[in-house]
Amino acid sequence: MPTTTRQWLLNGHPRGRGIEDGDFKLVETEIADPGKGEMLLQTRYLGFDPAQKGWMENIADYVAPMNIGDVMRGSGICEVLESNEGRFAKGDLVFGTTGWTEHLVHDGEDLTKVETELSPTAVLSVLGTTGITAYCGLFKVGKPVAGDTVLVSGAAGATGSVVGQLARIAGCRTVGIAGGPEKCKWLVEEAGYDAAIDYKAGGVREQIKEHCPRGVDVIYDNVGGSILNDMLACIATGARVVICGGISRYETGELPAGPENYFNLVFRRGTMTGFIVLDWASEFPGIRKRLERFVQDGSLKYQEDIQEGFENAPDTLQRLFTGKNRGKQMLRL
Numbered sequence: 001m002p003t004t005t006r007q008w009l010l011n012g013h014p015r016g017r018g019i020e021d022g023d024f025k026l027v028e029t030e031i032a033d034p035g036k037g038e039m040l041l042q043t044r045y046l047g048f049d050p051a052q053k054g055w056m057e058n059i060a061d062y063v064a065p066m067n068i069g070d071v072m073r074g075s076g077i078c079e080v081l082e083s084n085e086g087r088f089a090k091g092d093l094v095f096g097t098t099g100w101t102e103h104l105v106h107d108g109e110d111l112t113k114v115e116t117e118l119s120p121t122a123v124l125s126v127l128g129t130t131g132i133t134a135y136c137g138l139f140k141v142g143k144p145v146a147g148d149t150v151l152v153s154g155a156a157g158a159t160g161s162v163v164g165q166l167a168r169i170a171g172c173r174t175v176g177i178a179g180g181p182e183k184c185k186w187l188v189e190e191a192g193y194d195a196a197i198d199y200k201a202g203g204v205r206e207q208i209k210e211h212c213p214r215g216v217d218v219i220y221d222n223v224g225g226s227i228l229n230d231m232l233a234c235i236a237t238g239a240r241v242v243i244c245g246g247i248s249r250y251e252t253g254e255l256p257a258g259p260e261n262y263f264n265l266v267f268r269r270g271t272m273t274g275f276i277v278l279d280w281a282s283e284f285p286g287i288r289k290r291l292e293r294f295v296q297d298g299s300l301k302y303q304e305d306i307q308e309g310f311e312n313a314p315d316t317l318q319r320l321f322t323g324k325n326r327g328k329q330m331l332r333l
Helices: 051-057 120-124 129-142 158-169 181-189 204-211 225-232 260-267 277-296 310-322
Strands: 003-010 024-031 038-048 075-084 093-097 103-106 149-153 173-178 195-198 216-221 235-243 271-274 304-308 328-332
Touching (some): 003 310, 024 103, 024 310, 075 103, 075 120, 093 120, 120 328, 129 158, 149 158, 149 225, 158 216, 173 181, 173 204, 181 195, 195 204, 204 225, 225 235, 260 271, 304 310, 310 328
Parallel strands (some): 149 173, 149 216, 173 195, 235 271, 304 328
Antiparallel strands (some): 003 024, 038 075, 038 328, 075 093
């Protein structure tokens, strides 16, 4: 028998503006029974990332464009309800790109079985794209060595909080930039950052110079805009600047203007490099094991912000752009 399910569809391309309620449309539809080699999956959790706005705008050319009427793209954890000789057995939990749908039929390609001693939700947070992005950006691009000073923007976010802890594990001095005293307190007391800078208090550049007197060896930027400009003003000789994200541009939809201080890369013989984490996909299983060991031995902490109810998916995505989330943003269906 066909399965009736609810889905959130893309209903607008939010270019040049923030996301609005009308950008999504909730529908009820029927999906066919799984054919041979397919499985019927029920979504248990959805994961949310700032990159989803770029996908909605169709400015991210590393993924296929999204058309009006498409199921909203996103990551999820699903339970296998039925398996018609599929890759996974009934009752298995799997994760990957599932979309905003309560049920789906899938052949299992590009999905991974949940195999962790941590909570299953960890595969969307510290062991998922979030943690792996932190790891690859820091170690593959930033290449820190013990004694380096590592400066992270968006440091209290799901990715940024992991970056600083990994840098600390590698023997670096870690400084994070976040918004508000509560987030800064968490960075120092829980995540083990050596210092935290509250950008909402102003004087970001002066605070960086105070906490990084020898200059910054590795910048890990999740924000862009004026904060990146202030960080570039404070780089050390031979600095590596890792460009991961630009949450400052997501409300306007405009790509940020080039940083005024980019010429400091010349004076300091620095490099600035962007990356897409999918370039290291073959290494993900090994990186996941490494991250899990760090969590188990207590050297890596992570936060999860889990909202409730499929009907709240659009509002849950919006939390990323209003600073409401604490750690990885997820939704339990």
